[in-house]
Amino acid sequence: MELETETIPRKRKGAPTSALATEPDLEDAEPKAKKARLSSILFAENHVVTHKQLCELLKYAVLGKSTVPEPSWCQLLHQNHLNNVVVFILKGMSQLHFYRFYLEFRFLRKAFRHKFSLPPPMSSFLFDIIGLQKKKSARGFPRTIKGSPNCENFILTKFNASITDNSPLFGLNCEMCLTSKGRELTRISLVAEGGHCIVDELVKPDFKILDSFTSFSGITEKILNPVPTKLKDVQELLRQLLPPDAVLVGHFLDLDLRVIKMIHPYVIDTSLLYIGKQSRRFKLRFLAKVILGKDIQCPDKLGHDTIEDARTTLELVRYFLKYGPKKIAELNLEALASREELKAASQGPEKKGGPTKPPNMSVLECLDSMGQKLLFLTRDIDELSSSRNCLTIKCSSNKEVLEEARVEVPLFPFSIVQFSFEPFSPIFADEVKQSMKTKWTEMSTVYAGPFIKNCNIGPLKKMFKSMGPVQSVTLVLETFRPYFRVQYEVLEAAQLAIETMNGILVEGSYIRVHRPVTEFTLECDTLVHELEQDCENQGTIYVTGFGKTFKEHLLEQSSLFPGLEAMILPKDVKRRQQKNYCFLKFKSRDSAQVALEILKGKDWKLKGRHALTPMHLQTWLRDIYPEPVMPSGLRLVPPLLEKHIFQIAEENHPRIVAWRCNRKIEKLYHCLSPGTLCLILLPGTNNTFASHPGLGLMKIKEEEESDPPGLGV
Missing domain, CATH: 3.30.70.330 (RRM (RNA recognition motif) domain)
Known part of the structure; x- marks a missing residue:
């Protein structure tokens, strides 16, 4: 189902076409004081906001349009009247949590008008949206072997031979896009050791594309439309082509192997072969220039050439094998890289009247440029590196995060408050999705009758359809007099049928219109x-x-x-x-x-x-999937599963956790000052079994909002 939105015209200058509707022109509303406001509806057809787009909004909230571009997906009016920005991160939660425990999230659904989807996290969520770095750990060559974590559903290559000095090298390079299920393959190139390309294929993703990464890949959604090749075709082709003792060579090869979902034990990653101090990994373009003396990935070309990149990695491996690590150390890659960065910074022209800050700056760097510090409250900081303009407070529990936040958040212009929760187990998540689908179907279904035995079916169907779009009308054969089961496409139609048709006289019979009584429709x-x-x-x-x-x-x-x-x-x-x-x-x-x-x-x-x-x-x-993929021979009934969990650990039941989470955010929200941009982010989850998209909610707290009874600060 597609949505077309007709925006009612308003006298407003510079309103973006991406927003469905906007607030009244505050500039004409004198003598009222200007206030920071969000557009009333985000956009028409696509509710998914990428991490990059979310970062756009946060940077704009910090710096304003004089220094960074306005966000492309929503409208923030009078940014200079914002007082604070607070981001609540519910780590481990996804859209599935929010809609499964919709009633428990009472404050969130009643207070936050703007909702949007987030793609499943593929790396560090905090790094993607804020710029908080993960700690770098020393790593050797990546070895992907059977039984490695997060690889249980990957495809094995046919490796059944030991490698020798004569084992063939193959350069591998992939391009990818961002879809609703994470990163997916769009192009793959495989080059033999002599430089001959043996595979160069465009690949059509399985899910809807959110970001084609065209500036890196040169690939657009239009180019991929007619492509018949899918990921499973690529996997089968590689299994056939690669000999048992093949050694795969690539740059950041772990990312390529993950996107093609294949396991191969013999690999060389040139980003680790030429690793710098403190585990610094250099770009392929830089290594090609300083090691091989060749220019690749030229800025005047649209996208990278995957064949050229694959050949370059092979050349870098041959250079290393020929000259050894001593020669590489003499080149002093760290000094050369620093020189290149200074040169690029000095040559970066600024557009007249445009943003004065680089568009790829992180939120953390934007705050640093303003002389401001980020407050970060969390239970999980062991994996994060320290930053000079980030005050990190580690707490022992979510309760302590709440207590610290109520004291510290009002003192900082930009705060991140992270609560951590255990994500749904894969089997439980599949059962929840199926129960949600069933619940919504039964809520959108009504039974109508009884009718006379020789009733005219045509007019009755027309009567049902007058309430809204009908998916199916079924005659119930288990009753003495005819009844109809009507499944509507939207809940509003079913509710309208109950409210307007129940108890009316139809062909001499007073009919009842009601929902089926099941465990899903009791409340x-x-x-x-x-x-x-x-x-x-x-x-x-x-x-x-x-x-x-x-x-x-x-x-x-x-x-x-x-x-x-x-x-x-x-x-x-x-x-x-x-x-x-x-x-x-x-x-x-x-x-x-x-x-x-x-x-x-x-x-x-x-x-x-x-x-x-x-x-x-x-x-x-x-x-959401209409049918979950379950292991053969295993069948779980959601109510029994939930009851089982509840009996084992009532305090940790997801329903209780959701209710407490909602309560914590409500208490913190009422501690915020008016003019605070508040974002609630459920990042989503991504593991070997399934990916669940995240959810974002946002609003700006207004002056007239007051603390409800019982929420004393």
Whole structure:
């Protein structure tokens, strides 16, 4: 299902086209004081924000548009009126946690209007978004062998021979993209020792591309569209081509082997072969220049040449084998690298009127340039290196993180508060995803009847469809009189059917319309009420029953609906047609209620109610796997599994953990000063069994928000 969004025009200068809607022009709202504000909706079709885009926002929040570019995915108005930035990281949690324990995250869903997905973390999440480095440990040549951690689902090459001095070398180089499931392969090149390229293939990722990394790879999503080759084809080809005693050569080879998901025990990584002091690893372009005297990866070319890079790694290995480590030490790579960096810095021209800071600066470096320190509160700092402009406070528990944060956070302009939790076990995560899919299906299903035995089915189907898009209508054969099972596409349609059709007279019979009674729908009324109160749903209504011209008709009469900001129009992907329902986004719930009454009063034959499904939740439900991949012969029932866990360790049950986490953030939030940009980040998880995308929530705390009773600071 695609979403088309029609933004209601406003008199506003410089509004980005990526935002669906914006706040009223604060510059015209004198004499009110300007306040930092976020755009009311982020963007239309893609709710996934990459770590790079998240970093863009944080740098802009620190420095402003005079020094760094504005974020490309959302709008932050009056950045200079921000007082603080606080980032809460819930390490070990993902979207799956948030939607599985939706009721427990009461404060987060009621306070934070802006939600967006994050891709699964592929490296250090803190480094990607802030620039906090991991400690570097001394490493030898990487050896990938059967049984290594995080490689249980990788494919083995056919290695069954010992290596000798005559074992053949093969240069391997890959390009990759970022998808909703992490990094995936887009191009692979394999070069034999003599320099002949034996494999050069474009590869189509299995999941939706979020970032093609075109500046590095030269590959675009358009180029990959017609490509038939998939990862499994590449794996099979390499198994056939590589001899049993092959030695793979590459630069940062561990990344290439992970992206092709293959295990091979005999490797040489040139980034480790020419390693510097304190485990510094040099770029391939630098090594090619100073060791081989050749220029590769030229800046005037779009993307890297994987064949050229693979050949270069082979040449570097041959050079090392010929001259040995003593010759490399005489070159003094550290001094040469420092000289190159100084030269590049002195030649970097600044654009007139543009940003004065390099766009690749980290948030930590931005703070340093402002003479400010980052506050970092966490339980897990053993793996992080120290930084001169970062005050790190290590705590013994999440409770201590909360206590320290309430004292220290108000004293710093930029803070990171990290709570750490155990992620779901792989089997439990699969069961949770399946139960969520089942729960939503049953909540969107109604039973209607009884009808007379010779009822006219055609008009009845039309009556059901008037509530919204129907996925299936099934005649129930186990009853004396006919009943129908109607599965709707959206929850709003099912709820509307219950509210408007239950108890009505149809062909001489008073019918009942209700949901199936199962373990998943026992507390459905509570969940529906809470969904209606979700901050993302405030001011949004669901409307169904209109024709093809409704969009134009509504836009022409938009003056009837004050406060209308946007129309969200779902499309049928297969038919490429607009569906006969939409969501209308208003500035406030009161404006939405007025519009709902006007729409029902008009002779437009429309039906509607307040929205129940946040757009972000719709996207997530559509993306989760309908069927989990389970080991053969193993079947687990979610309620029994949860009961089993609860009995073993009630205090550590995920539901209790989620409730306490929500409570901690609520307490901390009310300690923040007005004008604070607050981000809640559930980074997601990534392991050998499965990857789960993360979730972000954000808002700016306003002056009128007060501490609720019982939350004394």
